[in-house]
Amino acid sequence: MDSLLILVPAALLLGLLALAAFLWALRNGQYDDPDGAAGRILFDDDD
Amino acid sequence: MTDAALFAPPPAATARLCAHCGELLRGGGDGTFCCAGCASAHAIIGAAGLGAFYRRLEERHAHRPVPLDADFSAHARAVGADEAELDLLVDGLDCPACVWLLESLLARNPAIRRVRAHLSTRRLSLRWRGPPGHANDHVGLVAALGFRPAPYDAVAATSEDNREARLLLRSLAVAGFAAANVMLLSVAVWSGHDGSMGEATRTLFHWLSAAIALPAVAYAGRPFFRSALAALRAGRTNMDVPISIGVTLACIVSLHETWVGEQHTYFDSAITLLFFLLIGRYLDRRARGRARHAVRALLALSSRSATVVARDGTTSLQRVDRLLPGDMLLVAAGERLGADGVVTEGSSTMDAALVSGESVPQSVDGGARVFAGMVNLGAPLRVRVTAAGQHTLLSEIVRLVEAAERGRSRFVALADRVARAYAPVVHATALLTFLGWMFLGGLSWDRALLVATAVLIVTCPCALALAVPVVQVVASTRLLRSGILLLSPTALERIARTDYVVLDKTGTLTLGRPELVEGGADAEALRAAAAIAANSRHPLAQALVRTAPAVAPATDVVEHSGQGLTSGASRLGSAHFCGVSETLDDGRSELWFVRPGRAAQRFAFADRLRPDAAATVGALENRGLTVELLSGDRPAAVARAAVGAGVTSWRARTSPAAKAQRLAALAAEGRRVLMVGDGLNDAPALAAAYASVSPATAAEATQNAADAVFQGDALRPVVEILDVARHGERLVRQNLAVALLYNLSAVPLAILGEVTPLIAAVAMSSSSLLVIGNALRLSARAPAGEGR
Numbered sequence: 085m086d087s088l089l090i091l092v093p094a095a096l097l098l099g100l101l102a103l104a105a106f107l108w109a110l111r112n113g114q115y116d117d118p119d120g121a122a123g124r125i126l127f128d129d130d131d
Numbered sequence: 132m133t134d135a136a137l138f139a140p141p142p143a144a145t146a147r148l149c150a151h152c153g154e155l156l157r158g159g160g161d162g163t164f165c166c167a168g169c170a171s172a173h174a175i176i177g178a179a180g181l182g183a184f185y186r187r188l189e190e191r192h193a194h195r196p197v198p199l200d201a202d203f204s205a206h207a208r209a210v211g212a213d214e215a216e217l218d219l220l221v222d223g224l225d226c227p228a229c230v231w232l233l234e235s236l237l238a239r240n241p242a243i244r245r246v247r248a249h250l251s252t253r254r255l256s257l258r259w260r261g262p263p264g265h266a267n268d269h270v271g272l273v274a275a276l277g278f279r280p281a282p283y284d285a286v287a288a289t290s291e292d293n294r295e296a297r298l299l300l301r302s303l304a305v306a307g308f309a310a311a312n313v314m315l316l317s318v319a320v321w322s323g324h325d326g327s328m329g330e331a332t333r334t335l336f337h338w339l340s341a342a343i344a345l346p347a348v349a350y351a352g353r354p355f356f357r358s359a360l361a362a363l364r365a366g367r368t369n370m371d372v373p374i375s376i377g378v379t380l381a382c383i384v385s386l387h388e389t390w391v392g393e394q395h396t397y398f399d400s401a402i403t404l405l406f407f408l409l410i411g412r413y414l415d416r417r418a419r420g421r422a423r424h425a426v427r428a429l430l431a432l433s434s435r436s437a438t439v440v441a442r443d444g445t446t447s448l449q450r451v452d453r454l455l456p457g458d459m460l461l462v463a464a465g466e467r468l469g470a471d472g473v474v475t476e477g478s479s480t481m482d483a484a485l486v487s488g489e490s491v492p493q494s495v496d497g498g499a500r501v502f503a504g505m506v507n508l509g510a511p512l513r514v515r516v517t518a519a520g521q522h523t524l525l526s527e528i529v530r531l532v533e534a535a536e537r538g539r540s541r542f543v544a545l546a547d548r549v550a551r552a553y554a555p556v557v558h559a560t561a562l563l564t565f566l567g568w569m570f571l572g573g574l575s576w577d578r579a580l581l582v583a584t585a586v587l588i589v590t591c592p593c594a595l596a597l598a599v600p601v602v603q604v605v606a607s608t609r610l611l612r613s614g615i616l617l618l619s620p621t622a623l624e625r626i627a628r629t630d631y632v633v634l635d636k637t638g639t640l641t642l643g644r645p646e647l648v649e650g651g652a653d654a655e656a657l658r659a660a661a662a663i664a665a666n667s668r669h670p671l672a673q674a675l676v677r678t679a680p681a682v683a684p685a686t687d688v689v690e691h692s693g694q695g696l697t698s699g700a701s702r703l704g705s706a707h708f709c710g711v712s713e714t715l716d717d718g719r720s721e722l723w724f725v726r727p728g729r730a731a732q733r734f735a736f737a738d739r740l741r742p743d744a745a746a747t748v749g750a751l752e753n754r755g756l757t758v759e760l761l762s763g764d765r766p767a768a769v770a771r772a773a774v775g776a777g778v779t780s781w782r783a784r785t786s787p788a789a790k791a792q793r794l795a796a797l798a799a800e801g802r803r804v805l806m807v808g809d810g811l812n813d814a815p816a817l818a819a820a821y822a823s824v825s826p827a828t829a830a831e832a833t834q835n836a837a838d839a840v841f842q843g844d845a846l847r848p849v850v851e852i853l854d855v856a857r858h859g860e861r862l863v864r865q866n867l868a869v870a871l872l873y874n875l876s877a878v879p880l881a882i883l884g885e886v887t888p889l890i891a892a893v894a895m896s897s898s899s900l901l902v903i904g905n906a907l908r909l910s911a912r913a914p915a916g917e918g919r
Contacts, residue, residue: 088332092339096312103308107301115300120250123227127187 150185152277153192168196172276179236187228194223194277202448203270206282207263214244215263218283219255220428221273224248233273243269252424254283281428295354296420299413302351306406309347310399313340314892317399321889330392337389337396344398348382351405354412370550370596373557377587378405384584387577395581400588400891407899408596415600415620418607422616426827426840437469438462440513458516462507464669472514474499479509480720482670484637484738486811491765492720504811508670508720509705510694544621546599549867561586564882582884588891589877598866598902605909606859614827614842615852622838625822626852627860628803632751633794633820635808636762636772640744642844643809643828645670645720645736647678656732658682660724663698666690671722672703674736701726744776747846754853756805761785761793763812790816807849809833824849858909866902873898 109115148154151169164170172193176184185193207217223229230248233255237246242265245258257269273280316336323333352375359371378401385396438461439449446461451469454460459475462468468481478496486504495501501514565583568574574582607617617623634640651657658679664672665684676682688698695704702709702725709723711731719735741747748758760781762769769783785793794816797804806813806820809829817823817836825837834840841848877894880886886894 088335092316095315096339096343099308099312103304106304110297110300110304117249117251120227120230120248123230123250127227127231 149195151193152195154195166195168198168275169277172196175272175275176232176236179239181232181235184228184232187231188226189228191226191228194279196275196277197279199267199271199274199280201281203266203280203282204264205453206284207266209263210258213262214258214260215265216256216258217263217266217270219257219270219273219280220283221248221253221255222279222281222428224250224253224255224278226250229278232276233278236276237269237272240269240272253428255280292420296416299354299409299416302354303406303409303413305347306351306402306409309343309351310403310406313344313399313402316340316343317888317892324394324889333394334389334392337385337398340396340398341386341389344402345382345386347402348378348405351402351409352378355405355408368551368554369547370554373550373554373587374404374408374591374596376558377401377584377591380584381588384577384580388581391577393581395888397584397588397888397891400888400895403892404588404591404895407895411597411600414604418604418611419617419620422607422611422618425611425616426618426834454516456516456518460514460516462512462514464507464509464511466507468501468503468505468507468514470516471500471502471518472516474501474512475515476513477510479507479512482506482508484643484810491768506670544599545624545863545867546596557587557590560590560878560882567882568884582881585884585886585891586878586881589881589886589894590874591895597899598870598906599863601903601906602859602862602866602909605906606855609910610839610852610855613848613851615848616827616840616842617838618834618840619838622822623856623859624863625803625838626805626824627856629805629822629853630756631797631802631804632756632758632849633761633797633804633806633808633816634748634758634776634778635806635810635813635816636760636764636769637738638809638828639807639813639826640760640772640776640778640846641738641740643738643826645674646739647674647734648719648737648739649735650733651678653732656724656726656729657734659701659726660703660722660732660734663688663696663701663703664722667696671720671734671736672696675722675734695722740772740775741844741846743845743847747850748776748778750847750850751853754850756853757802761790761816763787763790763810787812787815791819794819805849805853824852855909862906862909866905869902869905870898 114121147163149165149169150163151173152165154165164173176182203217203219207215210216221233224233227250230250233248234246237243237257240259242261243257243259245256247256248254249256255273259265259269270280316339320328320333320336322328355371355374355378358369359375362369362372381397381401385398385401388394388396437449437451437454438446439454440446440459440461449458454470458470460468460470460472464479474495474497476497478494480492480494481501482492483502483505486502492508495512500517501512561583564586565579568579568582569576572579603620603623606623610617619625637643657675661675661679661682662685664675665682666688667673667690685698688696690696691704691708695702695708697703703722706712706721706723709725709731711723711725711733719737721736722734724732724734751758758778758780760769760773760776760778762772762781762783763785764783766783769781773779773781782793790813794804794806798819798821803821806817806823807825808814808817808823809826811833813825813829814833814836817825817833823837824839824841825834827834827840827842829837829840839852841852873894877886880890
């Protein structure tokens with residue numbers, strides 16, 4: 085049962101990291117224009 | 132332009148196409164472009180070294196540039212000391228190549244500080260160094276490339292809307308995270324119920340669950356708690372009241388159970404329930420937001436500015452909503468009037484179809500009163516504005532609409548009606564369970580409360596709160612694909628129940644624009660006339676070109692404004708202009724065509740029925756609806772349209788108020804009327820009807836009064852809306868039945884205290900999946916008629 089003391093916090097931490105990453109992306113406007121972002125990646129470099 | 136071969140015309144062009152817009156080149160000559168606008172757009176793009184744009188368009192084509200006719204500096208905002216910002220809605224911004232072209236080209240200008248194109252919303256955000264007055268320099272470049280810019284202000288969702296949408300999405304993320312983690316812990320607890328998990332571990336897991344679930348519920352439950360509080364304050368109850376009570380009680384009871392080290396907690400049920408409900412709510416909101424955005428975009432792009440003549444004779448463009456009484460307007464041929472006024476100079480004919488439903492153009496001359504929404508069909512006019520904004524005929528109609536809409540707001544959505552009956556029953560059952568176990572069953576108060584909580588959780592109206600929005604989302608997505616936009620949240624429910632259809636004539640049953648009806652028999656003359664007409668933007672000339680689209684435009688054409696066109700010795704125009712003395716007044720618009728040595732040829736134009744009008748009327752009648760035609764036009768024209776479309780009952784010369792009265796009379800007979808109309812004169816009737824639909828060509832006030840808007844030349848979408856609405860209604864009822872069945876079987880178990888958290892979780896998820904699956908059947912069935 086000792087493993088739980090490490091595994092449970094580790095699992096929660098990973099989950100929280102993912103949640104924080106999503107909220108950050110949301111605030112950063114990354115979901116504002118999903119269609120545009122999909123096309124933009126093809127054009128930006130070879131200008 | 133350095134290397135023309137680099138961006139040569141697209142391949143697969145057996146006929147020659149314009150190198151910019153891809154339109155078929157009609158003339159002989161040596162050109163690679165259809166018009167000077169396309170040539171200069173191509174040159175701008177080539178000079179900037181962005182010719183790769185044409186390759187990146189793939190199968191698409193750029194659009195033909197239209198000169199900018201509005202002043203955007205009023206929409207720009209000054210930022211900081213010497214910078215300005217502007218948001219544009221850009222029509223034609225619909226592919227990644229367009230995003231790339233606009234951003235790259237505008238960024239070349241050193242004055243531009245920031246440029247960002249949003250494909251999903253067709254928005255272009257600009258920020259430049261200089262005063263807001265420079266707006267048109269930058270916007271002009273966008274227009275010169277073939278994009279059609281419009282101010283974004285009208286389209287933007289309010290900041291209130293935006294904040295709510297963000298809160299919903301963040302709540303969804305938090306609830307999703309918490310639901311997944313609490314469920315992981317709960318699964319461990321459930322599988323340990325056979326004794327393989329020690330009591331201390333179980334209690335630890337319960338505390339962990341509480342630590343995750345309680346903050347998450349407090350955060351993600353806010354949309355529900357707020358709405359429930361608002362409803363209770365207003366003395367009503369809605370779906371969110373039982374949800375809030377159930378979730379809150381489940382958390383409190385579970386916390387108590389954890390405290391005393393008991394076996395069962397409901398943290399997982401509480402947070403999973405919120406997660407499911409938030410999904411439904413988020414989808415619902417997004418679908419509605421998309422439809423609203425699309426409609427606003429249509430309107431923003433169709434709004435025009437007016438040409439104002441100053442005292443010294445100079446002209447300037449002004450936004451229609453900034454006109455003042457006393458302003459002198461110059462109204463060109465083909466232009467739509469922006470304000471009510473009196474004609475001071477010139478004489479012409481005006482199309483008042485959108486205002487009164489009258490299909491025959493009226494002739495106007497000095498002193499005639501004209502109204503916002505009329506289209507000038509003839510010579511340029513000078514009009515003195517008598518009323519603008521608040522005081523126009525338009526605003527009177529808007530007031531009628533508001534009066535009629537008060538009646539409709541009494542409609543309560545089915546889900547809310549069920550909730551009103553459902554919530555008290557649920558709460559009474561839970562209370563009785565609690566009291567029963569405590570006083571008759573001899574349980575302690577906390578055991579009895581646990582059982583009562585189980586009752587609340589199993590009865591939590593997942594199917595009501597989730598399946599109804601899911602049906603709505605599926606339905607509106609499917610309709611969106613066919614170019615139908617749902618504007619009102621209860622539109623489908625009301626449309627499904629209609630049993631009577633009232634159609635407007637002009638613009639609804641008909642196309643609302645002149646089409647050639649007589650004189651097209653002589654193909655040679657038609658082609659010759661169309662070649663001349665192709666040089667004019669006049670509505671009648673355009674109608675002539677539509678009947679002979681493949682004709683090359685004649686080259687040596689001179690337009691005599693408001694009279695006609697000459698090409699060599701040939702003349703195309705009014706009877707007077709062509710020197711024809713025999714006049715034939717059959718109420719139709721006409722063009723005469725005279726050529727040396729041939730008899731004068733008359734082309735008559737009239738508004739024509741939509742191609743599928745008769746089929747649609749038949750389809751509506753097949754579905755058991757009575758169809759009636761209600762028009763502001765003259766009896767003869769209405770009768771002709773009624774016969775053509777197969778409608779037996781019709782009324783002519785109805786005023787806007789009379790239309791609304793007729794609908795009130797039908798409602799008093801117990802009819803549920805679906806009103807389909809486009810004119811300003813229909814707007815009060817649309818608002819007074821049980822449900823209403825407008826074509827996308829309708830006036831702004833009219834679209835605002837309608838429940839749904841459809842695009843395109845066909846009338847068939849009316850039938851499709853009805854079919855989808857009826858099918859959706861059936862699914863909603865099935866879902867409600869599923870929910871009821873599930874409750875009937877689960878509630879007795881819960882009352883007996885047999886529902887453990889595991890059973891609650893399984894039952895809740897499976898019933899939710901069942902109703903969602905049922906709702907998805909709506910999109911699985913292929914749309915009736917041809918797909919788009």
